[in-house]
Amino acid sequence: MPRWEHGSAERLKQAAMELFEEQGYEDTSAVQIAQRARVTARTFFRYFPDKEEVLFADADALNETLVQELRQTADVSEPLRAVTRTLAAFDWEKLGSRAVQRRRGAMIASSPDLLERELIKQQRLAEGLGDALRRHGIDPDLAELAANAGSQVFRTAYRKWLEADDDTDLATMTETVMSLLGTIVPVAGRSETKPSSRGRRRTAATRLP
Numbered sequence: 001m002p003r004w005e006h007g008s009a010e011r012l013k014q015a016a017m018e019l020f021e022e023q024g025y026e027d028t029s030a031v032q033i034a035q036r037a038r039v040t041a042r043t044f045f046r047y048f049p050d051k052e053e054v055l056f057a058d059a060d061a062l063n064e065t066l067v068q069e070l071r072q073t074a075d076v077s078e079p080l081r082a083v084t085r086t087l088a089a090f091d092w093e094k095l096g097s098r099a100v101q102r103r104r105g106a107m108i109a110s111s112p113d114l115l116e117r118e119l120i121k122q123q124r125l126a127e128g129l130g131d132a133l134r135r136h137g138i139d140p141d142l143a144e145l146a147a148n149a150g151s152q153v154f155r156t157a158y159r160k161w162l163e164a165d166d167d168t169d170l171a172t173m174t175e176t177v178m179s180l181l182g183t184i185v186p187v188a189g190r191s192e193t194k195p196s197s198r199g200r201r202r203t204a205a206t207r208l209p
Contacts, residue, residue: 009047009057011037016054017103025051025111052117055104058095059121066090067128076136079143081178083129083150088157088174102162126151153177 015036019028030051034044048054069086076082095101108114130147134140157174164173 008037008039008043012039012044012047013054013057016051017107020107021103025107025114052114055108055114056117056121062095063121063125063128066125067132070129070132071135073136076133076138079133079138079146080150080153082133083146084153084157084174084178085171086129087150087154088171092158092170098162105159105162122151122155149181153181 012033016028016033019032019036028051030044030048031041033051033054034041037044048057066086069090070076070082073082073086092101096104108118126147129151130140130143133143133146138146154174154177157170157177160177161168161170161173
């Protein structure tokens with residue numbers, strides 16, 4: 001087999017995606033991926049610990065970048081918006097075209113093992129964002145809620161952005177999803193109290209940051 005080391009990581013990613021789509025994730029081995037990329041199996045394992053990680057190779061570095069961006073954000077007076085704006089501001093097309101990212105998402109969704117790993121990565125990101133908010137002095141419970149809710153808002157916007165046929169940017173899509181959230185939060189946050197002897201107390205709506 002030719003020893004063709006230059007650009008091996010990218011070729012391995014491409015080869016893995018091709019094989020996953022051609023014969024299925026479960027039926028593809030690391031050795032087959034290496035053969036398709038024209039490198040040795042030893043080279044494969046130099047870059048990736050297993051075949052799953054081919055699809056998540058940049059996830060940890062990406063998460064750290066996003067968390068660091070939130071740590072450096074000057075204004076977190078609205079923690080939920082601070083999270084969504086941080087996520088939406090990243091140049092996601094650095095990771096590949098929308099078509100490439102759609103293919104990756106479809107592949108992950110097709111495998112319980114890959115989906116589980118994806119959810120773990122997402123939760124680690126939410127935890128990192130929550131920690132970044134706490135470092136800004138945000139109440140721990142509020143930081144956790146904002147990080148998890150903001151991450152979910154962004155994931156919904158990101159999915160819609162990938163599926164969109166127009167040029168709507170991700171930041172605009174995220175604001176649209178935030179508006180949708182605003183239509184349900186007043187209902188979800190409304191609390192009622194029993195009427196007192198002096199009459200019925202007014203109800204209070206809990207507002208997200």
